[in-house]
Amino acid sequence: MTVAAEFGGASRPHAGGTTHPEKVLAPVLSAFWDDPKSWTLETYLRHEGYEGARKALAMAPDDVIAYVKDSGLRGRGGAGFPTGMKWQFIPQGDGKPHYLVVNADESEPGTCKDIPLLFANPHALIEGIVIACHAIRSHHAFIYLRGEVVPVLRRLHEAVREAYAAGFLGKGALGSGLDLDVTVHAGAGAYICGEETALLDSLEGRRGQPRLRPPFPAVAGLYACPTVVNNVESIASVPAILNKGKEWFRSMGSEKSPGFTLYSLSGHVANPGQYEGPLGITLRQLLEVSGGMRPGHRLKFWTPGGSSTPMFTDEHLDVPLDYEGVGAAGSMLGTKALQCFDETTCVVRAVTRWTEFYAHESCGKCTPCREGTYWLVQLLRDIEAGRGRLADLDKLADIADNINGKSFCALGDGAASPIFSSLQYFRAEYEEHITGKGCPFDPAKSTLWADNDAHLGVNA
CATH class of the missing domain: 3.10.20.600 (Ubiquitin-like (UB roll))
Known part of the structure; x- marks a missing residue:
């Protein structure tokens, strides 16, 4: 079974319509996911592996930062913040150790890109780490991986071992003056640890909860030292940019969102x-x-x-x-x-399941999120079961508004988003649940969440 098949699809599918795949898709990170043993160093080297790192190590650190900044690469973890600019925030000459932390705690319902990438092509991340650490003058990088994905954890450990054995990590990495260590850390499984400051607290051995900012991680991050926190895909995209050029990267995508x-x-x-x-x-x-x-x-x-x-x-x-x-x-x-x-899916049911997820994963540190998500769930369950009132729809929007933008981190905003948008586009469906005293949809006709309590994300 190929890697793509194991994760439910391929990077280069056959056309199902009138559009030609080769004109739509641009496989770079996934270019050889279907190769036998795509995750090994041997396979990676056959596909120009570590060539980008060699070019980067021949450049001054500040020049690497400027190059990545000029490429227009934006963070692939959700916020879309320019990667080179984030690296540039690290203070220089401060006498403190600098750290790179890779956020591999992928846990957003529906998101499944970083885990397949690490499973199929972990050396793209390791090479990106070498480049990023050279740029920010760091000698130690941490990969914070979601602990439930044990096969990926094992494969990542093996890739790091291969990189050390080949001289790409450790003392004088790639024959340069860069001494670099990489630590793979398995988290205990908490959605909140996808938030960068909660991740840092978890990495330090504390309960994963968002920190008050400022100070920002670039000034006082891991162990109170300057730290860059980047998503897996963000770092894994850097080697191709250094190897093939920023102009090549900018030739794809749009002007403000290239690549x-x-x-x-x-x-x-x-x-x-x-x-x-x-x-x-x-x-x-x-x-x-x-x-x-x-x-x-x-x-x-x-x-x-x-x-x-x-x-x-x-x-x-x-x-x-x-x-x-x-x-x-x-x-x-x-x-x-x-x-x-x-069309077989009940919007109210889908939003209820998502909201249950956010209520369960709220760390409880701030009142708007802790209390608000709880009451959203109570109202949504009543509406879905036909026990709601029309006034509950305005109450839903009011509670969501009290969470949105007022929580300690973005979890509250994320919980409010499906409430606002579903009421905007499907208010009539909510009203139908209330006036009809129950859900008008037949769950047997939908493959979505066959068991109410078994899934909090998509079961495709």
Whole structure:
């Protein structure tokens, strides 16, 4: 079984519509996921592995930062902050050790790009770490991986071992003056640890909770030292930029959102999986190359960046999937987790399940999120069961408004997003649950969440 098959799809699928895949997709990180033993150093070296690191180590650290900044690479973890600019924030000449922390705690419902990437091509991340550490003058990097994915943890440990044995890590990495150690840390499984400061607290052995900012991690991060926290895909994209050039990178995507990225397509689609293409392609194009929705059904609503981003409907099929295009349409690109739901899906049920997830994963540090998500769940359960009142819809919006922008971190904002957007596009469906005294949808006709309590994300 290929890596792509194991994770429910391929990076280069056969066309399911009129669009040619080679004109839509741009496999770079996923270019050889289907190769036998794609995760090994031997395979990676056959595909120009560590050539970008050699070029970077021949440059001054500040020149590497400027090069990545000029490429236009933006963080692939959700916020889209320019990667080179984040590196530039690290103070120089401060006499403190600098750290790079890679956020591999992928836990957003619908998001499944970093884990397949680490499983199929871990050396892309390790090479990116070498480049990033040289740029920010760091001698120690940490990879914070979600602990439940044990096969990925084992494969990552083996890749780090191979890199040490080959001289790409350790004393004088790649024959340069860079001494670099990499530590792989398995987290205990908490959604909140995807937030960078909660991740740092967890990495230091404390309970994962967001920190008050300022100070920001660039000034006082891990062990109170200057720290860069980047997403897996962000760091793994850097080697190709150094190897093939910033102009090559900017030739893909849009002016303000250049480059390639991994789109996670899941839900009621014919061929779910990872589809790597330039920023700015549309869901319509991705559905065409992936075979579309499941046979006999049509798209009802979808998320552009996971469940914490405002949902879209079939009216948004042609929205460019880049940071500016999705933002202008009223949502966020986030982690490019495209969850697609057909007409058999009850919006109220879907939003209730997502909200239950956020209430469960709230760390409880701040009152708006801790209390607000709890009461959202109570109201949504009543509405779904037919026990709600029409006044509850305004109460839902009011509670969500009291959470949004008022929580300690973005978890509260993420919990409020599906509430606002579902009421905007499907208020009539909420009202139907209330006036009809129950859910009008037959759960037997949908493959989504067959067991109410078994799944808090997409079961495609």
